Amino acid sequence: MSYPAKPSAEPCVTTFDEFVQLADYSLMDTLDADPDATVDGDDHRARQVFSGHFVPVTPTPLAEPEYVAHSSTFLRNLG
Numbered sequence: 001m002s003y004p005a006k007p008s009a010e011p012c013v014t015t016f017d018e019f020v021q022l023a024d025y026s027l028m029d030t031l032d033a034d035p036d037a038t039v040d041g042d043d044h045r046a047r048q049v050f051s052g053h054f055v056p057v058t059p060t061p062l063a064e065p066e067y068v069a070h071s072s073t074f075l076r077n078l079g
Contacts, residue, residue: 016077 013019034052037043041058049055070078 014073016074 013022031053032051034049034055036049037052037055037057041056043055043057044060
């Protein structure tokens, strides 16, 4: 005997823009940045952080990124 599938309570995300709207970064609001971090985010040196939870840094672009995997929906969003 089979039963009909129950509707999902989770929203169906089909675009990256929809994902961004659902992303929850509230954890960052509860953490303290290292007060010794640089203002410009150019703080990529490895060091121990004594008074904070993280060091905010600017991202470093990859020289030669490789594409590994995708979903068909994600690939359509990339064009």
